[in-house]
Amino acid sequence: MNQPLGRVKAGYTVGVRRLAARSMESLARTRVSPNALTAAGVILCAAAAVVVYFEYRSEYLAYWLGATLFVVGSVLDILDGALARSSGKGTPFGAFLDSTTDRISEGFMLGAIALVFSRHGNQVALAFAFAAVAGSFLVSYTRARAEVLGLKGDVGLGSRAERVVVIVAGLVLAPWGVLPWAIYFLTVTAWITVLQRVLSVRAQLRAR
Helix, strand or coil, X not given: XXXXXXHHHHHHHHHHHHHHHHHCCCXXXXXXXXXXXXXXXXXXXXXXXXXXXXXXXXXXXXXXXXXXXXXXXXXXXXXXXXXXXXXXXXXXXXXXXXXXXXXXXXXXXXXXXXXXXXXXXXXXHHHHHHHHHHHHHHHHHHHHHHHHCCCCCCCCCCCHHHHHHHHHHHHHCXXXXXXXXXXXXXXXXXXXXXXXXXXXXXXXXXXX
16 A cells, blocks of 8 residues: 555656756746745745635635745745756755755644634644644654664655645635544645654664
């Protein structure tokens, strides 16, 4: 079961990276730096979180505008790495900054969603939102720690790209009550991915 899912993920991951690399060829010849894209991405994601928080004023506008800003900001967070690779402008600090701001961007949005749940009195969804924050951070942390050990740490389907898709889908469909269910799904898949990565690292260390 895991192997077919892994092949699907590997297939679209490679495809997205190729598309991103091609789209960055012209941008690489400009003075735009990867760090500028990183900063723009986190600013847009922060703005998206603020917009979503004000959903009580205009539900459709807040959720849909917030989803749009979050998508654009997340795409910039993906393209900064492609720009760094294609332009040769990448630096160790830039890579560190990129991974750090990825967590900040997602944390802002999940925090805003948690505040929305709190306002609506949905304590169960609020608890899951907190668990989603912890799970999403641990997904990235387990991969980083595995790679420090020289191991593969990208197993599982709950990586950031998939989490962005789930969050955006939940925001777009939020006026119809889907947002809590999106967070439930996000939380479960994130923690399953954490467990998968822990078991994968254990298996790789035993194989040594």
